[in-house]
Amino acid sequence: AQSVTQPDIHITVSEGASLELRCNYSYGATPYLFWYVQSPGQGLQLLLKYFSGDTLVQGIKGFEAEFKRSHSSFNLRKPSVHWSDAAEYFCAVGAHYGGSQGNLIFGKGTKLSVKP
Amino acid sequence: NAGVTQTPKFQVLKTGQSMTLQCAQDMNHNSMYWYRQDPGMGLRLIYYSASEGTTDKGEVPNGYNVSRLNKREFSLRLESAAPSQTSVYFCASSVRANTEAFFGQGTRLTVV
Numbered sequence: 001a002q003s004v005t006q007p008d009i010h011i012t013v014s015e016g017a018s019l020e021l022r023c024n025y026s027y028g029a030t031p032y033l034f035w036y037v038q039s040p041g042q043g044l045q046l047l048l049k050y051f052s053g054d055t056l057v058q059g060i061k062g063f064e065a066e067f068k069r070s071h072s073s074f075n076l077r078k079p080s081v082h083w084s085d086a087a088e089y090f091c092a093v094g095a096h097y098g099g100s101q102g103n104l105i106f107g108k109g110t111k112l113s114v115k116p
Numbered sequence: 117n118a119g120v121t122q123t124p125k126f127q128v129l130k131t132g133q134s135m136t137l138q139c140a141q142d143m144n145h146n147s148m149y150w151y152r153q154d155p156g157m158g159l160r161l162i163y164y165s166a167s168e169g170t171t172d173k174g175e176v177p178n179g180y181n182v183s184r185l186n187k188r189e190f191s192l193r194l195e196s197a198a199p200s201q202t203s204v205y206f207c208a209s210s211v212r213a214n215t216e217a218f219f220g221q222g223t224r225l226t227v228v
Contacts, residue, residue: 032214043206043219090158094214103149103174104217108158
């Protein structure tokens, strides 16, 4: 079965420091991959997506992610974290569930705290 | 642009009561989804509709029913609410299956 693992439940970084959030997936074919961000009390907002092509993708708010097929990973990075980046981050994979239809499978999320 | 609109935003139910969560999207998307979010569990798919006229069970469908009323609207019904259904419910839509989903603001449901 398809699955998404985010190994870190909670990460704290200092403002201005670099950030890397890990995501590993299990899927039999080349997946579609996504990162979403959720601020408290809000819905999920798409940060970036990977469908095919260049394995380094750029997203909104200065985030980027790299698809590594050999590692089954799609890690999210940001060179310099801002206090407003404090939120919960979800990795998702586009997969097939049940019959021939598809939907997104989400990891359990990584909560990011930012120290001043 | 409204995007995905869910109503209500908050609801408290007594065990055994029924209710319908409403969802509408104005992006002309084909696919729509209902997820529930519980602490430490991420988002789990309840039901989805790949296109108008079709619905399929997701990971956690028990205790729920859905209706794809038309291309814009996808409702979730709890026939007899249970405390285990206390959760935050998100509706989402996408152009087609497997593409990026756009989410509503969520409905926080408490069953007492």
